[in-house]
Every structure is written in structure tokens, then in C-alpha cells.
Amino acid sequence: MINLYHMIAIVCVAVVTYLARYLPLRYGHKITRIERVSHILRNCTIAIIASLVALSLVPSYLSHNIDIVVPTTLGVIISVVLARRLRNVGIVAVIGLLTYLAAYSLLKCIVL
Amino acid sequence: MMHSYVRGLRDSLIVAIGYVPVAIVFGMTARLFGFSSLEAFLTSALIFAGMSQFILISLVNTSFIYAILLASLVNLRHIIYGCVLAERFNIKRKFLIAFGLTDEVFVLSISKDVFDEYYSMGLITGSYASWILGTLAGVLFMRAFRMLGVFQGLEFALVALFIAILVLYVENLNDLLIALYSIIITIVLSFLGLRQVAPLIVVIAVLLICMVFERGDRK
Numbered sequence: 001m002i003n004l005y006h007m008i009a010i011v012c013v014a015v016v017t018y019l020a021r022y023l024p025l026r027y028g029h030k031i032t033r034i035e036r037v038s039h040i041l042r043n044c045t046i047a048i049i050a051s052l053v054a055l056s057l058v059p060s061y062l063s064h065n066i067d068i069v070v071p072t073t074l075g076v077i078i079s080v081v082l083a084r085r086l087r088n089v090g091i092v093a094v095i096g097l098l099t100y101l102a103a104y105s106l107l108k109c110i111v112l
Numbered sequence: 113m114m115h116s117y118v119r120g121l122r123d124s125l126i127v128a129i130g131y132v133p134v135a136i137v138f139g140m141t142a143r144l145f146g147f148s149s150l151e152a153f154l155t156s157a158l159i160f161a162g163m164s165q166f167i168l169i170s171l172v173n174t175s176f177i178y179a180i181l182l183a184s185l186v187n188l189r190h191i192i193y194g195c196v197l198a199e200r201f202n203i204k205r206k207f208l209i210a211f212g213l214t215d216e217v218f219v220l221s222i223s224k225d226v227f228d229e230y231y232s233m234g235l236i237t238g239s240y241a242s243w244i245l246g247t248l249a250g251v252l253f254m255r256a257f258r259m260l261g262v263f264q265g266l267e268f269a270l271v272a273l274f275i276a277i278l279v280l281y282v283e284n285l286n287d288l289l290i291a292l293y294s295i296i297i298t299i300v301l302s303f304l305g306l307r308q309v310a311p312l313i314v315v316i317a318v319l320l321i322c323m324v325f326e327r328g329d330r331k
Binding site: 001002003005006007008009010011012013014016017018020021022023024025026027028037038039040041042043044045046047048049050051052053054055056057058071072075076079080082083084087088089090091092093094095096097100101104 | 129130136146147148154155158164165168172176180183184185187189190192194197198206213265266268269270271274277279281291292293294297314318322
């Protein structure tokens with residue numbers, strides 16, 4: 001039911017997250033040059049997310065399998081367009097997933 | 113006091129509309145990546161930080177330390193929220209407010225001229241409840257998908273989510289360039305067989321680029 005590694009990881013991230021929120025609330029008034037730190041952390045966040053997007057897409061495109069490449073491309077396009085318009089990540093994720101599944105099922109039907 | 117709390121709870125509905133679909137996707141993908149229902153629930157209950165939760169579940173099975181490191185790194189942006197609040201307001205119940213200081217709660221809290229702790233606690237209660245309930249709904253949806261025999265492609269939800277977050281973060285040319293550099297570096301590293309450490313190398317590269325540009329600006 002509970003994997004020890006998972007639990008340790010969950011607790012570690014929970015502690016770091018709480019401290020990252022609590023310590024600045026307690027001692028934050030002593031930290032100067034907030035704008036500069038904010039700028040760097042923001043850039044790092046963008047870099048990590050962009051890297052994760054690339055990492056999650058590379059295997060699909062390297063598969064050279066049309067059943068995966070076409071639904072992935074459609075899903076990516078729909079997700080980008082909707083994210084710009086709706087600005088709600090949850091709804092974008094759900095519609096992106098449905099687009100992918102619909103395209104995948106459709107291609108399977110055509111091939112069969 | 114009670115009035116402020118209820119007002120915060122009411123305003124948290126706006127946050128909940130955004131949280132519930134993400135939490136549902138989280139519950140589903142956590143199960144997909146081998147987390148049990150209880151672990152998925154505990155992740156949301158203890159961490160309460162969307163992006164790092166997704167990073168944790170997607171990487172923990174491949175690299176334990178690395179997953180903790182990256183998941184923690186994206187949460188360091190919360191340091192800024194705490195600094196801004198500490199500088200502007202005198203908060204008494206810091207240990208309680210800190211737990212729920214998410215992006216959305218921070219934005220709604222600083223939109224007021226005076227920091228109302230009960231209002232913020234109402235906001236946090238509503239947001240937290242929606243996050244937990246959404247996660248449980250996602251876990252149940254995943255069970256339904258399994259019963260229907262649908263497995264293939266469900267992991268795309270995570271890809272779509274990361275894309276949506278990235279698109280929302282990119283606000284100007286500078287952000288776009290960082291995103292493009294990061295994507296290119298990651299692809300190159302993937303081809304070199306350094307897939308697992310790619311995000312960390314990307315972060316180091318971006319930090320170096322920031323330092324170089326800053327020195328250039330000073331001169």
C-alpha cells in the first residue's frame with residue numbers, strides 16, 4: 001500500500017516546500033534585492049518546465065510511430081492554443097488528453 | 113473575524129475552479145506512475161504544491177534524489193512570496209499561513225491593502241479542500257479507466273499540463289528564449305544519453321546565462 005521510497009520522497013519535498021514558504025515569512029524582511037532573486041528563480045522555473053516538456057515529448061517523436069507522433073502533435077498544438085486562450089492549466093490538460101486519446105483511437109480505427 | 117474567514121472561503125471558489133481539474137489530473141497520473149491511492153492522497157495533503165508534485169511522481173521511480181531535488185527546486189519561488197508578504201505586512205500566524213501559501217493564495221492575499229489573516233485562512237481552507245477532493249476524484253477516475261481497459265496515452269495528460277504551465281509562464285521574449293534554449297539543450301542531452309540529468313544541467317546553464325547577461329548590463 002505504501003512504498004517507503006515514495007513516502008520518504010513525499011515527506012522530503014513537503015518539508016522543503018513548507019520551509020521555503022515559512023522561513024521567508026519569518027525572516028524575509030531581512031532579505032534585500034528580492035527582485036533579482038525573484039528574476040533568477042523565475043528563469044529557473046521556466047527552464048525546468050521547458051526541459052520537462054522536451055523530455056516528455058522526445059520519446060514520442062523518436063518512436064517514429066505514426067500512431068503516437070500524430071496524436072502527440074495534435075495534443076501539443078491544442079494544448080498550446082488552449083493554454084493561451086483559457087489560461088486554466090487543468091482544463092487544458094483534460095482537453096489535451098482527450099484530443100490525444102481521440103486522435104489515437106481514430107488512427108487505430110483507420111489502420112484496422 | 114468569522115466574516116473575513118467566510119469571505120476568504122467564498123473567494124476560494126475562484127481558486128478551486130482552477131485547482132480541481134489539475135488535482136484530478138494529478139490523482140490520475142500519480143496512479144499511472146505507480147503511486148497507490150493513499151500515496152497520491154498523502155502527496156497532495158502534505159506537499160500542496162501542484163508543479164512539484166507532478167515532477168516528483170514523474171521522476172521518483174527513475175531517480176530518487178534527483179526527483180526530490182527538482183521538485184524542491186521549483187518550489188523555491190515560494191521564497192519570494194514569503195519575502196514580499198513579510199516586507200509588507202505583519203503576519204501573526206505565520207506557521208499556518210505558510211502551509212497554504214500557493215501562487216494563487218499569494219496573489220489574492222496581496223491584492224488587499226491590509227493583510228487579513230482570517231481572510232487568507234478562508235482562502236487556504238477552500239483551496240486546500242478543493243485540491244484534496246480533486247486528487248481523490250482523479251484516483252477514482254483512474255480506477256474507472258482501468259475498469260474500462262483504457263491505459264494507452266493517459267500519460268499525455270502530464271505532457272499537456274507541463275505545456276500549459278510553460279505557456280502561462282512565458283510572458284515576454286526573454287522567457288521565450290529561456291524556454292527555447294532549455295528545450296534545445298534538453299533534446300541535445302537526450303541524444304547524448306544524458307536524459308536523466310537534463311533538467312539540472314539546463315538550470316545550471318540558465319543560471320550561467322543570467323550571470324553573463326547581468327555582468328554585461330553592469331558594464
